[in-house]
Amino acid sequence: MTNRMPIVAGNWKMNLGPTEARDFAASILSDLVTVRGVESVLCPPAISLPAVHAVLSGTNVKLGAQNMYYEEKGAFTGEISPTMLQGLADYVILGHSERRTHFGETDDMVNRKAVAAFAHDLRPIVCVGEHLEDRDAGRTERVITSQVYGSLKGLPSNRLDELVVAYEPVWAIGTGRAATPKDAADVAGLIRALLVEMYGAVEASVIRVQYGGSVTTANAATFAAIPDIDGSLVGGASLRPDFAEIARQTLRAKKA
Numbered sequence: 001m002t003n004r005m006p007i008v009a010g011n012w013k014m015n016l017g018p019t020e021a022r023d024f025a026a027s028i029l030s031d032l033v034t035v036r037g038v039e040s041v042l043c044p045p046a047i048s049l050p051a052v053h054a055v056l057s058g059t060n061v062k063l064g065a066q067n068m069y070y071e072e073k074g075a076f077t078g079e080i081s082p083t084m085l086q087g088l089a090d091y092v093i094l095g096h097s098e099r100r101t102h103f104g105e106t107d108d109m110v111n112r113k114a115v116a117a118f119a120h121d122l123r124p125i126v127c128v129g130e131h132l133e134d135r136d137a138g139r140t141e142r143v144i145t146s147q148v149y150g151s152l153k154g155l156p157s158n159r160l161d162e163l164v165v166a167y168e169p170v171w172a173i174g175t176g177r178a179a180t181p182k183d184a185a186d187v188a189g190l191i192r193a194l195l196v197e198m199y200g201a202v203e204a205s206v207i208r209v210q211y212g213g214s215v216t217t218a219n220a221a222t223f224a225a226i227p228d229i230d231g232s233l234v235g236g237a238s239l240r241p242d243f244a245e246i247a248r249q250t251l252r253a254k255k256a
């Protein structure tokens with residue numbers, strides 16, 4: 001086991017308004033708090049953050065936002081700023097492939113958001129991942145390299161233990177077709193090597209790397225057993241009542 005704390009985050013996407021989110025968080029909490037040695041993070045929609053914050057308050061389960069803008073305030077209709085999240089959320093998912101695909105987010109925007117997150121004591125979970133056509137055309141390494149350099153440059157090198165990078169192959173998200181452990185391990189290794197190039201070996205050694213893409217209770221342990229992978233970013237299976245089982249399996253795999 002490395003000295004990096006494993007981390008399992010549940011991305012609820014555009015599901016569960018405040019009342020439903022509060023009730024669901026409360027229903028899984030008693031199980032989730034028993035899994036010590038893994039950081040568990042719940043990421044509800046922005047409007048449900050205060051309700052879930054109230055449920056998680058005083059527990060070891062963390063709260064994450066799914067997105068934010070990088071400006072602090074102003075004429076940005078519909079956006080949520082880092083200042084608004086500061087003190088409410090612990091983490092913020094940035095550059096999820098759905099943001100990149102449906103809302104035109106670029107590496108440059110994701111990078112500005114990551115810089116803003118650090119400036120406001122929010123821990124960024126920055127997502128990278130190739131499309132199927134990139135993988136089929138042998139471009140995975142090129143795409144990941146460009147996303148990692150573009151999205152993760154200029155972060156405070158003495159605070160990289162606050163950074164999480166989620167490797168999420170786009171073709172594995174919500175499809176039931178997870179990456180093979182070898183493919184996930186290869187790309188996680190590539191991400192680590194790139195981070196070493198960018199920040200140095202010692203600084204980069206504390207960065208946590210997750211795998212995401214059709215993670216369930218059936219495969220979470222396999223991914224968690226990979227040395228370069230520190231846990232998972234979970235979509236669909238994070239809305240199930242047995243979400244804590246993914247955290248539990250992650251812990252067991254890391255201890256083995």
Ligand code: PEP
Nearest residue numbers: 173174212213214235236
């Ligand atoms: C995600 O939303 O980040 C994700 C990985 O979704 P799923 O687990 O459903 O594939």
